[in-house]
Amino acid sequence: MKYIVVLGDGMADEPIEELGGKTPLEYADTPNMDRVAREGSCGLLRTVKDVYEPGSDVANLSVLGYDPGTCYTGRGPLEAASMGIDLAPTDYAYRFNLVTVRRGVMEDFNAGHITSQEGAALIASLQGKVPGVEFHPGISYRNLMVVHGAKGSVTTPPHDIVGQETAPHLPDGPDAPLLSRCMEAATAAFADHPVNRARIAAGKLPATTIWPWSGGKRPSIPAFHERWGLSGGMISAVDLLNGIARYAGMEVIQVPGATGFLDTDYAAKARYALEAIERLDFVYVHVEAPDEAGHMGSVEEKVRAIEGVDGIVGTILDHFDGTVAVLPDHPTPIRLKTHTRDPVPFAIRGRARDGTAVYSEREAANGAFGLVEGPDFLSLLFGKKPFEQKE
Structure with missing residues (x-):
């Protein structure tokens, strides 16, 4: 059969x-x-x-x-496997979206369905900005970050909070300070990035930051x-x-x-x-x-x-x-x-x-x-x- x-x-x-x-x-x-x-x-x-x-x-x-x-164990390590990323026993893989957050509100969980090419250029601007974190471009708004020596964090999927204030839904737990630094680094790097300037000029939503969620260790x-x-x-x-x-x-x-x-x-x-x-x-x-x-x-x-x-x-x-x-x-x-x-x-x-x-x-x-x-x-x-x- x-x-x-x-x-x-x-x-x-x-x-x-x-x-x-x-x-x-x-x-x-x-x-x-x-x-x-x-x-x-x-x-x-x-x-x-x-x-x-x-x-x-x-x-x-x-x-x-x-x-x-x-x-x-989480969505992140499953996506890591698809991307050919081998996780060490102490690594946590977090999925992250390129998102549009303005005035503290999750305006769009996929940054206007940003293209993979645009996303890769934005993510390249993050490399080396946060020690102990690797950023990996994926498809469109769907991307991955690997945190070495992580402990885990409670996160919220961005598609669950569209139209809501982000402050009550920020990461919580051991990895939260590091994840927050990653988000802040993205906000700064993306603010005047050529990709976003071009998107805004074309009437499209910019990717204003990243949103990490659903992290985990390598599953069995x-x-x-x-x-x-x-x-x-x-x-x-x-x-x-x-x-x-x-x-x-x-x-x-x-x-x-x-x-x-x-x-x-x-x-x-x-x-x-x-x-x-x-x-x-x-x-x-x-x-x-x-x-x-x-x-x-x-x-x-x-x-x-x-x-x-x-x-x-x-x-x-x-x-x-x-x-x-x-x-x-x-x-x-x-x-x-x-x-x-x-x-x-x-x-x-x-x-x-x-x-x-x-x-x-x-x-x-x-x-x-x-x-x-x-x-x-x-x-x-x-x-x-x-x-x-x-x-």
């Missing part, structure tokens, strides 16, 4: 008045996801327990069969093949997902045109998934666009992104006879512009039909699978439990 999972990040939502009381999933034209539901069975998946912040890190670990309680994640006896591959434009894959020993499949934003090449992701499943047993196709639209609070873009995900599913269904599953990792409601930990709808084609007609939050709640805990999803998909891990 072979398996393809298509995950639309943040795809689940709430009923929206301007959509006639429908969710974006219910409103969007999704004949292919509906087909997965109609030809299989549905349920709800609890991907984030109450003890965790509802993020893509914990949620995707859960969907991939891992208990975050045993292997999650059991190999996917050893747990399931299956070879696995990851398709994603996001360092977080590729980092999880690298720790799990999965193949990281690079797709030209995959951007991690609304302009991603959906068709290319489908083509590369079909090529990969020829040599692999399991392919995980992650699409970031619905989550980005949710953070933007754009109903129109979220519907469009969901329909893009549906196109991926359609191409796969047309050319692949194995088991296909579709789901989000967490909701990113338009109303809130951030993640929630509500259970998400999933559908699996390749199991007995349960009579579900369409794929949506409400329909899945009545599916035959009922409510399933996140780390049990792959057991359900594969029809077996993971192999016992050796101590």
Whole structure:
């Protein structure tokens, strides 16, 4: 048996008045996801327990069969793995965003979706400014810093505080003074930087500083093949997902045109998934666009992104006879512009039909699978439990 999972990040939502009381999933034209539901069975998946912040890190670990309680240390070290950064035992890796903070308010958590080239130039101006800290440019606003000899800190994701004053949400804990110095150094370095001057002249938001969050040490994640006896591959434009894959020993499949934003090449992701499943047993196709639209609070873009995900599913269904599953990792409601930990709808084609007609939050709640805990999803998909891990 072979398996393809298509995950639309943040795809689940709430009923929206301007959509006639429908969710974006219910409103969007999704004949292919509906087909997965109609030809299989549905349920709800609890991907984030109450003890965790509802993020893509914990949620995707859960969907991939891992208990975050045993292997999650933070988002930073997962992204470090994707970037090829080897962490020493005493290192902490923090994700940091390039952000727009003005008059003490988090105006934008991604600095107007600044480009990777612009971000790299800004980050270059930080190198050597704070002893014991390495700054690594990533993709767009998503970047990484490594703090040597760190102890950890309590941080807040910047996308959770858009429109709010930043002072109550600054880092707290042992690393807080150092992280604050990094933010101050960025504020000074970016203030009159050529990149920001050009962005302002073009009517774009400047990156006024950095915002560190979700730090952690190198985790220990059991190999996917050893747990399931299956070879696995990851398709994603996001360092977080590729980092999880690298720790799990999965193949990281690079797709030209995959951007991690609304302009991603959906068709290319489908083509590369079909090529990969020829040599692999399991392919995980992650699409970031619905989550980005949710953070933007754009109903129109979220519907469009969901329909893009549906196109991926359609191409796969047309050319692949194995088991296909579709789901989000967490909701990113338009109303809130951030993640929630509500259970998400999933559908699996390749199991007995349960009579579900369409794929949506409400329909899945009545599916035959009922409510399933996140780390049990792959057991359900594969029809077996993971192999016992050796101590």
